[in-house]
Amino acid sequence: MKKNWWKIVAVALVAYTILGGFLFDVPRRAILHESIRNVHFHVCMWFAMLFTMTAALVFGIRYLLKFRTEDDIYASEAMNISILFSALGVITGSVWAKFTWSEWPLLSLKGWWVDDVKLNGSAICMLVFLAYLVLRGAIDEEQKSARIAAVYSIFAYVIMIVLLLILPRLTDSLHPGNGGNPGFSQYDLDSRMRIVFYPAIIGWTLLGVWMMQLRVRIKKLERKTEL
Amino acid sequence: MKRILSFFAFLMIAFSSFAQEDGVEMADALRSNGKIYVVVTVLMVIFIGIVLYLVRIDRKLSKLESGQKK
Numbered sequence: 001m002k003k004n005w006w007k008i009v010a011v012a013l014v015a016y017t018i019l020g021g022f023l024f025d026v027p028r029r030a031i032l033h034e035s036i037r038n039v040h041f042h043v044c045m046w047f048a049m050l051f052t053m054t055a056a057l058v059f060g061i062r063y064l065l066k067f068r069t070e071d072d073i074y075a076s077e078a079m080n081i082s083i084l085f086s087a088l089g090v091i092t093g094s095v096w097a098k099f100t101w102s103e104w105p106l107l108s109l110k111g112w113w114v115d116d117v118k119l120n121g122s123a124i125c126m127l128v129f130l131a132y133l134v135l136r137g138a139i140d141e142e143q144k145s146a147r148i149a150a151v152y153s154i155f156a157y158v159i160m161i162v163l164l165l166i167l168p169r170l171t172d173s174l175h176p177g178n179g180g181n182p183g184f185s186q187y188d189l190d191s192r193m194r195i196v197f198y199p200a201i202i203g204w205t206l207l208g209v210w211m212m213q214l215r216v217r218i219k220k221l222e223r224k225t226e227l
Numbered sequence: 228m229k230r231i232l233s234f235f236a237f238l239m240i241a242f243s244s245f246a247q248e249d250g251v252e253m254a255d256a257l258r259s260n261g262k263i264y265v266v267v268t269v270l271m272v273i274f275i276g277i278v279l280y281l282v283r284i285d286r287k288l289s290k291l292e293s294g295q296k297k
Binding site for chain 2: 004007011014015018019022023026028033034210211214217218221224225
């Protein structure tokens with residue numbers, strides 16, 4: 001139990017996010033209205049993804065330096081959880097965009113995809129991540145597949161930063177913080193939201209790490225029983 | 228543990244009230260009627276369910292791992 005304290009912290013923080021995210025006072029903004037509360041959920045998916053993706057990069061590089069299978073297991077499972085977070089981020093972003101940016105009526109079936117660099121970039125980023133799994137599955141030889149996957153994850157990390165953080169800032173985007181739009185940090189994300197938002201990032205990330213750890217342990221067990 | 232507690236203490240200190248921007252429609256009625264608590268409760272039930280599921284997988288894995296070592 002002593003080793004698992006961080007899992008309790010993860011659950012407590014996400015529970016606090018759900019409570020605080022819905023019940024605490026938020027800034028009043030036109031267009032956004034109550035949907036500003038999505039910051040505690042949608043944005044946190046992306047922050048958690050950035051952390052797990054960085055973990056994938058670090059373990060990938062470590063594998064390339066030492067060629068230990070354990071590092072490869074960690075790297076691939078960190079990649080898996082990054083894919084989950086990015087998929088959730090894209091889907092929740094699409095929903096949020098429909099009800100704030102889209103010109104279609106609310107009940108219309110259209111308008112689920114607003115043509116915006118941030119949305120397109122995040123979708124391409126998700127495809128780049130998915131290609132990692134395809135690449136791994138395509139090579140039978142274990143060490144070769146691990147090595148190529150580790151090299152690919154470095155490329156995927158750089159592409160992710162370009163697609164999500166650089167390109168949207170260079171052109172017009174409706175997304176807060178991009179294309180000359182003020183980010184939530186400037187005035188929307190005031191201290192009332194920060195007391196939920198920062199714990200939320202830590203909570204979601206730790207929850208992701210827990211899920212990642214479960215899959216790592218399954219993989220290790222599988223390897224042991226195979227041998 | 229102390230560090231974590233003091234971290235949250237600081238977060239709470241950061242909490243301060245701001246002047247409200249008037250004229251923007253918010254779900255005040257929903258909150259005053261207390262109905263938002265229903266949504267929060269439902270969400271919490273779902274979240275607790277998912278967490279219990281994760282805990283069960285975790286326990287099962289620990290059992291399998293301890294069986295492997297013997």
